[in-house]
Amino acid sequence: MLTPVVDDDGAPFWEYAAQGELRIQSCADCGELRFPPRPCCPLCRSFATEWRRVAGRGRIWSYVLPHPPLLPEYAEQSPYNVVLVELADAPRIRLVGNLVSEPGARLNSVPAERIRIGARVQVVFTDTGLPQWALERP
Numbered sequence: 001m002l003t004p005v006v007d008d009d010g011a012p013f014w015e016y017a018a019q020g021e022l023r024i025q026s027c028a029d030c031g032e033l034r035f036p037p038r039p040c041c042p043l044c045r046s047f048a049t050e051w052r053r054v055a056g057r058g059r060i061w062s063y064v065l066p067h068p069p070l071l072p073e074y075a076e077q078s079p080y081n082v083v084l085v086e087l088a089d090a091p092r093i094r095l096v097g098n099l100v101s102e103p104g105a106r107l108n109s110v111p112a113e114r115i116r117i118g119a120r121v122q123v124v125f126t127d128t129g130l131p132q133w134a135l136e137r138p
């Protein structure tokens with residue numbers, strides 16, 4: 001499994017994720033949420049930043065099923081899924097991740113035929129604090 005590349009702007013995202021919290025960077029002056037993390041607010045140009053906890057619910061906005069050629073660790077799990085999740089409480093923010101059956105499950109643990117655009121998902125976290133997504137139970 002590849003590990004995230006952490007930069008100064010994004011470090012808090014990973015620190016909160018390691019505690020099981022999904023937080024999105026927001027402007028401390030105008031409140032605009034932004035992702036990926038960056039130093040300056042695109043609306044008001046403020047450099048004041050805070051990290052707002054979000055519910056961790058969303059919908060699959062789009063997805064792909066990668067097939068080889070892939071890096072070796074990924075090739076053995078293909079076809080797996082990569083989902084783009086639109087956050088329920090910040091619909092303009094979409095996070096890339098994997099849909100899994102439970103935290104830390106293999107990337108191909110959800111059969112492709114169960115994946116639908118618009119499906120409701122809930123964030124889950126691996127032992128190492130990587131956010132993933134699981135289908136919400138009705």
Ligand code: ZN
Pocket residue numbers: 027028029030031032041042043044045046
């Ligand atoms: Zn702002």
